[in-house]
Amino acid sequence: MSVPLRDVLRNVVKEKLARDEVVASMIVRLVRTVEIARIAASAGFDTLYIDVEHSSISLDAAGQICIAALGAGIAPFVRVPGLAPATIGRVLDGGALGIIAPHIRSAEDARKVVAAAKFPPYGERSANAGLPHLQYRNYPTDEANAALNDATLVAVMIETLEALDKVEEIAAVDGVDLLLVGTNDLTAEMGIPGRYDEPRVRAAFERIIAAARANGRHVGIGGLASRPDLTAEFVRMGARFVSTGTDLAFLMAGAAAKARQVAEIKL
Template structure:
């Protein structure tokens, strides 16, 4: 979700068959209130609301979790220390130090004691560390080893740009980076994700064989532009006779 400001987008995503709706708070002006509404709508439709937060500020992550997100994606994680800080902020004791919050949207406001709230949210909260620089790739093994981190997610656009090969996702250096992160994730029983790679089914199949299990689809803007441009092209080709 990049630009649309209505919770209906979660219903549309569910109708399309997506497993999750991903709210990008890093690059777009979506408010916390709007993001919360999308999260609640996603929960009601049975798909997973995930939010990419703006920074490493712990309150960015915990506030959207309190609002109903079931997962947070943290950008630009460079090392194990930063990964540990994510876990510390987003999970309850003894795994972290998240501020105690009752049974909110993520648990359907169920009548649960605080101990059960903490246990369930610790089990059900997805923590994704974004790997977006060569430094992060070199530290992938240490990041993957952090208990509580569930997914190592490569931001292919940022990583390729940092490498000086923007958009060249199949470049040999990018393939080597994918392989390094996949090996690190696999060795520690973590999942691997990739964002930014679209409409190249052969390459996406290679990523799946490598071990990727979280592939980001398109954005609201991208889908609207694609469909709109296709229709405009077709309409302009209509003939009067």
């Protein structure tokens, strides 16, 4: 039976961003099995992203989690370890609906990421049939490639002073959807690691949000899981994608709370 592409391929994050809604994201660094996708969906997250840059999670495990997330109705992304087109292509073919690219320092870096993530005429991604995003069905190549181009989210990280200095140029790159601020790395480069209340941090967010708005892009907040007050402030300023923390941090927080609860029982 023929199933229309629109019924099998959706990216709920791109849809929410298009409606100017706030997206909640969870980082996966610890769990290597598919249960984490269903947990994230049941908890109410719109997306998870598997952090292959800062963990030893394999591309195979990342692909399995992505496929489970597709089935659970949330959008799976992968933060790749670098900008190599081969890695970006494998991650997307494995089931990711988007990539998060670190170490972006220029518009040229952003263009390379878009080229690796998008099929022609917008990029150089190699065609592949029967992808998990399409439920392993085969569609006409032109139809499938166009739909995948539309559904695939490209996020570039603004986490260096060089990227901040060139953020207007980066935001202008066609095919970039999201500028994700890596607040920890950015404050480290500023010489104020972890000092999120510094005026320079707020000024950086203001500049990034302004550049994104001027070019029809969105802004994401990373590294501020411990500061819900600042997260809320930057959302009110215009950021719409919130990276809420890691699976490891959630597990540690829950476990520590239960241990304290028992330790505090009065005899």
